[in-house]
Amino acid sequence: MSEEREDHRYDHRAVDAKWQAYWEEHDSFATPTDRTKPKYYVLDMFPYPSGAGLHVGHPKGYVATDIVARARRMMGFNVLRVMGWDSFGLPAERQAVKEGKHPRAITERNVKTFKDQLRQLGLSYDWSRELATSDKRYYRWTQWIFLQLMDAGLAYRSSLPVNWCPAQGTVLANEEVKDGVYVETGDPVEKRELEQWMLRITDYAEPLLAGLESVDWPEGIKEQQRNWIGRSEGAEIRFAVEGHDAQVEVFTTRPDTLFGCTYVVLAPEHPLVDAITADGQREAVAAYREQASKLSDRDRTTQAADAPKTGADTGAKAINPLNGEAVPIWVADYVLASYGTGAVFACPAHDERDYAFAKTFSLPIKEVVSGGDIAQAAYTGDGPHVNSDFMDGLDIAAAKKAVIARLERDGAGKGTVNYRLRDWLFSRQRYWGEPFPLVINDDGSVTPLPESALPVELPELDEYRPTEDGSPPLARAADWVQTTNPVTGAPARRETNTMPQWAGSCWYYLRFISPTDDTQAWDPEEEKYWMPVDLYVGGAEHATLHLLYARFWHQVLYDRGLVSTPEPFQRLFNQGMIHAISYQDERGKYYHPDEVEERDGTFYVKGTNTQLATKHEKMSKSKSNVANPDDLCASHGADALRLYELFMGPLEDGATWETSGVAGTRRFLERTWRLVIDDRTGALSAKLGDASDGDADLERTLHEAIKRVTEGVDSLKLNTAISQMMIFVNEASKRDKVPRAWVESFVLILSPFAPHICEELWQRLGHEGGLAAASWPSYDEAKLKVAEVEIVVQVKGKIVSRIMIPAEASEAEALAAAKADAAVAERIAGKTIRKEVFVPGRLVNIVAT
RNA sequence: GGGAGCGUAGCCCAACGGCAGAGGCAGAGGACUUAAAAUCCUUCCAGUGCGGGUUCGAGUCCCGCCGCUCCUACCA
Numbered sequence A: 001m002s003e004e005r006e007d008h009r010y011d012h013r014a015v016d017a018k019w020q021a022y023w024e025e026h027d028s029f030a031t032p033t034d035r036t037k038p039k040y041y042v043l044d045m046f047p048y049p050s051g052a053g054l055h056v057g058h059p060k061g062y063v064a065t066d067i068v069a070r071a072r073r074m075m076g077f078n079v080l081r082v083m084g085w086d087s088f089g090l091p092a093e094r095q096a097v098k099e100g101k102h103p104r105a106i107t108e109r110n111v112k113t114f115k116d117q118l119r120q121l122g123l124s125y126d127w128s129r130e131l132a133t134s135d136k137r138y139y140r141w142t143q144w145i146f147l148q149l150m151d152a153g154l155a156y157r158s159s160l161p162v163n164w165c166p167a168q169g170t171v172l173a174n175e176e177v178k179d180g181v182y183v184e185t186g187d188p189v190e191k192r193e194l195e196q197w198m199l200r201i202t203d204y205a206e207p208l209l210a211g212l213e214s215v216d217w218p219e220g221i222k223e224q225q226r227n228w229i230g231r232s233e234g235a236e237i238r239f240a241v242e243g244h245d246a247q248v249e250v251f252t253t254r255p256d257t258l259f260g261c262t263y264v265v266l267a268p269e270h271p272l273v274d275a276i277t278a279d280g281q282r283e284a285v286a287a288y289r290e291q292a293s294k295l296s297d298r299d300r301t302t303q304a305a306d307a308p309k310t311g312a313d314t315g316a317k318a319i320n321p322l323n324g325e326a327v328p329i330w331v332a333d334y335v336l337a338s339y340g341t342g343a344v345f346a347c348p349a350h351d352e353r354d355y356a357f358a359k360t361f362s363l364p365i366k367e368v369v370s371g372g373d374i375a376q377a378a379y380t381g382d383g384p385h386v387n388s389d390f391m392d393g394l395d396i397a398a399a400k401k402a403v404i405a406r407l408e409r410d411g412a413g414k415g416t417v418n419y420r421l422r423d424w425l426f427s428r429q430r431y432w433g434e435p436f437p438l439v440i441n442d443d444g445s446v447t448p449l450p451e452s453a454l455p456v457e458l459p460e461l462d463e464y465r466p467t468e469d470g471s472p473p474l475a476r477a478a479d480w481v482q483t484t485n486p487v488t489g490a491p492a493r494r495e496t497n498t499m500p501q502w503a504g505s506c507w508y509y510l511r512f513i514s515p516t517d518d519t520q521a522w523d524p525e526e527e528k529y530w531m532p533v534d535l536y537v538g539g540a541e542h543a544t545l546h547l548l549y550a551r552f553w554h555q556v557l558y559d560r561g562l563v564s565t566p567e568p569f570q571r572l573f574n575q576g577m578i579h580a581i582s583y584q585d586e587r588g589k590y591y592h593p594d595e596v597e598e599r600d601g602t603f604y605v606k607g608t609n610t611q612l613a614t615k616h617e618k619m620s621k622s623k624s625n626v627a628n629p630d631d632l633c634a635s636h637g638a639d640a641l642r643l644y645e646l647f648m649g650p651l652e653d654g655a656t657w658e659t660s661g662v663a664g665t666r667r668f669l670e671r672t673w674r675l676v677i678d679d680r681t682g683a684l685s686a687k688l689g690d691a692s693d694g695d696a697d698l699e700r701t702l703h704e705a706i707k708r709v710t711e712g713v714d715s716l717k718l719n720t721a722i723s724q725m726m727i728f729v730n731e732a733s734k735r736d737k738v739p740r741a742w743v744e745s746f747v748l749i750l751s752p753f754a755p756h757i758c759e760e761l762w763q764r765l766g767h768e769g770g771l772a773a774a775s776w777p778s779y780d781e782a783k784l785k786v787a788e789v790e791i792v793v794q795v796k797g798k799i800v801s802r803i804m805i806p807a808e809a810s811e812a813e814a815l816a817a818a819k820a821d822a823a824v825a826e827r828i829a830g831k832t833i834r835k836e837v838f839v840p841g842r843l844v845n846i847v848a849t
Numbered sequence B: 001g002g003g004a005g006c007g008u009a010g011c012c013c014a015a016c017g018g019c020a021g022a023g024g025c026a027g028a029g030g031a032c033u034u035a036a037a038a039u040c041c042u043u044c045c046a047g048u049g050c051g052g053g054u055u056c057g058a059g060u061c062c063c064g065c066c067g068c069u070c071c072u073a074c075c076a
Helices: A002-008 A012-026 A059-074 A090-099 A103-120 A136-151 A201-214 A219-229 A255-260 A279-294 A297-301 A352-361 A396-410 A524-530 A546-559 A629-635 A638-647 A659-676 A696-715 A718-734 A740-750 A755-764 A811-820 A822-828
Strands: A039-044 A078-080 A155-165 A170-172 A190-199 A231-241 A247-252 A263-266 A312-319 A326-331 A343-346 A413-419 A438-441 A446-448 A482-484 A491-494 A535-538 A572-574 A578-584 A596-599 A602-605 A611-618 A788-795 A798-806 A833-839 A843-848
Touching: A012 A103, A012 A638, A012 A755, A039 A059, A039 A524, A059 A078, A059 A535, A059 A638, A059 A696, A090 A103, A103 A629, A136 A155, A136 A446, A136 A546, A190 A279, A201 A219, A201 A546, A219 A546, A231 A255, A231 A396, A247 A255, A247 A263, A247 A343, A255 A396, A279 A312, A279 A326, A343 A352, A396 A413, A629 A638, A638 A659, A638 A718, A638 A755, A659 A718, A659 A740, A659 A755, A696 A718, A696 A740, A718 A740, A740 A755, A788 A822, A798 A811, A798 A822, A811 A822, A811 A833, A811 A843, A822 A843
Parallel strands: A039 A078, A039 A535, A263 A326, A535 A572, A788 A843
Antiparallel strands: A155 A170, A155 A190, A231 A247, A231 A312, A231 A413, A263 A343, A312 A326, A438 A446, A438 A491, A482 A491, A578 A611, A596 A602, A602 A611, A788 A798, A833 A843
């Protein structure tokens, strides 16, 4: 008897497996080919397939988009829902070196792990459109886009210093270098000049700013992009150098303080330094530049404005173009070579950094804007100008105008706009990336390859480290490097750098439109149909890099008439990060939750007296606080996991993972199951009745749930949608009879969240063709209303009574009913009514004195 | 230093400016059971980080603090 009963309970293993197989067999999520219906392109930021696999934090966004995709299909949209792999990148290359395998083999292994994990979650991807950026059928077109960029004059070569680590024989990213050493090993890092490819993203600074106005993105992300682009208006001013032909050009946003200039500063790398340095200062300046060059960019820029200032006097003098005054020229690393002109004029009275520098080196400080106390600190606020000749008495805005006009008249400078955004360093000294589609001729000139020569495939190597002389790994493929110019037939060599990982992710959303087309990157007709991406979901950590780079490429493609929309991602949504509790002993060792026990509110290593500190941290293997989706699919089922991912809280918020919460959504699914199935017999529940078995309260709960879920698909407020569905199931479970049609509607709205169990229930309810054939239920506003409502009656804002009135009652009726209440009447007797407030369905407030 | 966000019950979280509680977790009690699990029922628990202000009315809007998270950082 009991065994038989077991057989009819909700068995997630059987249900999950059955329907995942069904979907695959029936191609349930194939992208529709008719073009008559409205389209919806919902996209996840595709992952880098790391060796660690997925933890429960990763699928949060994927589950959210899956709900949107499944619901939109039922609502009659053609949905494009796809997944791929950002599969070029350094970790695979490192792992390849470690294991002595090809990075491709490592990548394929990791992709398989990821894909298996995603499949278990029942995500409705059209897997026939799967792509990988490291696939030559894909990177052929990445190379093609690079040719477009070259053709548009947006790609150029430039010699730049990079971080070179001799001990590791490799180049390092800025993030990997601190205090002049490789953070992982402590090996020293030096700067090495290498020929690099750059992309002129700065040419697109204005369109990138302007485009933000037209997209539906979180304000915070837009603001980050604006800050990153960093538009600032100011002036370029030329200072003559005393005794030299040379001129120093500076950029400033405060040309109005030019009379307060007491010195000029060049960045240590400024090209004029050698030419102008006085003989007596050569040694000191050389020593300073040497010292500065040893610091990584990061060290030079992570310090706050009040950091100790260093510098050296060149002994040269610059002439202030306004008053002819000669001021000393210094070299200091607080001026960055890569911003503006790499030189500034210093006005210590009104700039904190200049102030600190002037104090350090006892340079004069001259006030030109009144309102502060420059004996104490720099004054950066507004005020009437002083000691400034024609600007005296003007405020900052007026003074700026006046001084720019004067400089322009005198030919000593001009008003300009500057950007913080730098050109994009677009080459890496790595193997596992896209080769450049070009050859370098013997004279150093570059010839782009014709389209017919694409793809330029990565050659096979058996060693992925850089060469001994520091050339990138591709230099090892001598036969590959040595080639001929396709136009002239003359000997030429290939570029041994590869593209950075961002390249492939810059346009993958376009390739998903026609991923198997080997004749073009995408089909223009299909592109017109599907673009732009209607909803793009991913982490906020990509706010400035990926999302800016992709917009840049897209705008270039748009300007060349290759895509139909100026912006790629119409709506962006950032899912919050999932954190989890970690347990650490005094020495910092992490313990897995299974090794931990709680006694009297304190945590200990099981069976010992070793006390543990708890912390909420990012999920990470190294912190032993990772929850694995595979385990949860096995123990609670994919649907319970999917529900919990979203039930935890608002999608955009961070949340703390608690596996015990999955038990709650699992119980909800079990209650749902019992609503439909008699778990003693496996037959349909005897509860299911006809329309006459329903009551208005339950019907209202159902319609409320349909409404919340329908709206949640748009707003992505899915946690409250789930809770409304829980209310319906709790209520329905209490009834002896529930109209079958209501239960069916409920199964449909739950199905995007919990597709496996809902397919099963839908089938058992006698429907053919699966949920794919079903359409979305609608709600009826009229059904959401109740006949009578209890409203609160306040007198002067204090609750004195509660009365029942018809829901449709007018203000006059409600007030009359309120005043008829004894407690109210008593309180307003003999007083003057100053104000009466009526909030329909909520309250009445009578202000009487 | 700058920017963004968050702070409601033991915990996760709800509340068009209108009765602070929808849902879940954990806890307690009970029903069912030989017992346990499962299930069902009942139940405890905060006045919304702090201080002002606007308002008939503030968790919600405004100002100032405190705490936490994320991003960014000598950008002239």
